[in-house]
Amino acid sequence: MKNIVLILLVFFSFNILAQNKEPFKIYKDSTISSYDAILTACKDADFVFFGEDHDNPIAHWLEYELLTDLYQVKKEELIVGAEMFEADNQLILNEYLEDKIDDKKFQEEARLWPNYKTDYKPLIKFCKDSSVQFVATNIPRRYASMVAKKGFEILDSLSSEA
Template sequence: MKPLFASLLLTLATVTGCAAVPADNIPARPGSQYDAVVVAAKNDTPVTVEELARQLADTDIVVIGEYHGHHASHLLQARLQQALYRQNPAQILSMEQFNLDHQAAVDAYLAGTTGETEMLEDANAWDNYKASYRPLVEFARQHQLPVIAANAPADTVRCVGREGKAYLDRLPEAQRSALPQQAFLDTPEYRDKFIDAISGSHGTEQAELSGRMLNTYQAQLLRDNTMAHRMVEALRNRPGHQLVHTTGTFHSEQRLGTVAVLEQRAPELDITVISPVEWPANEADMPLAKHRHKGDYLYFIQPMPREFRDPEREREAMQARFGQRTTTNCD
């Protein structure tokens, strides 16, 4: 399943009752699954997309976390991309949703030498591309903006998930050189978050992260580090540009994952993280206080329909999705 973290992200975003923004600042609840309410986490101030773009005009990298397939996430991304462009037309679009080994296919489409269906086939695009990511790519194409296929090659990620990070040593030089030299940078907080998501055993000692779970974690780190490497590379190749990066919120919320290793690689860059938070219909107050740490800005959206009611089936599905079950040949 290509949107690997769809269920994970929805599970992690479960909201409990908590303090609301001040009464005179409370915005209207999202009216539909297309709507989003954006709030600056540092001062609890609601902002429009245009106001947000003005506040971010001088930011080097704007990371917009998403729940894969959520209408509100993708609509917000498209609106903010356009609003940021109006502030600074020197823009780069970077996407988790394309892998770096398909950069040529994306470039060919942007250049007009292939059609959309050809690009979708050649780039092995996600199944929800047309509904979720087409507006972003089309805006970039129409305005002649670069689109960075930021994620690690899927086959390489799967093989690391099977065999661990030593698999990279067996790659041909051309494939290895496209990946970051330091491909497995991480932080203890992210490791704990990953373990908690997979096994529900928060606080597991490092020694217990071994075997298949360790390999799976290293596959996750390869994604994060590759995306960070590709973003830094894109900005160094295009000085003065602003980069907008779309990614599953697990990779970016709390400034962990991709954002944490991005900060390690290029501490001079100014990075803003925008994270989604679900606001259930049965909660009167905006659930801000408990989630403020997830981003510099939060956007509140209606929950997606619940995928599972049976905890055991949910756990099995999560383990299967992270387990990298595939017929990929790693020899």
């Protein structure tokens, strides 16, 4: 009997010690806010910029949630852009979104970040399935490298096609 009581006490103590762990907290002006407040503000906005740490899966999950919720309001007006894709990848991105190439070919030819499958692919898949336009917004690496080595002035030497 003592063993049963001891086991029950141990079992119930886990429930007492358990905490409701929130995956994130949202702040506005140093005050805790809510996802609903963000969504309400975003619904009326022309542009929404989502700053995130590239290796934070919770941030990417929140991006996905916001994307799917905004789609319910904006539908075809919604356009998504991501710096994960460089501007010179736009053609292959469009070909994938328009089902001209398959996922395997897209992943082989596009320059994807290591966390693409876990953090960015859900966004791309949603856009593809919902016919949401997706824009590759980052500068191509070759130009970023030029600027890093020679400064912004190097951009003046590029052709207008660049």
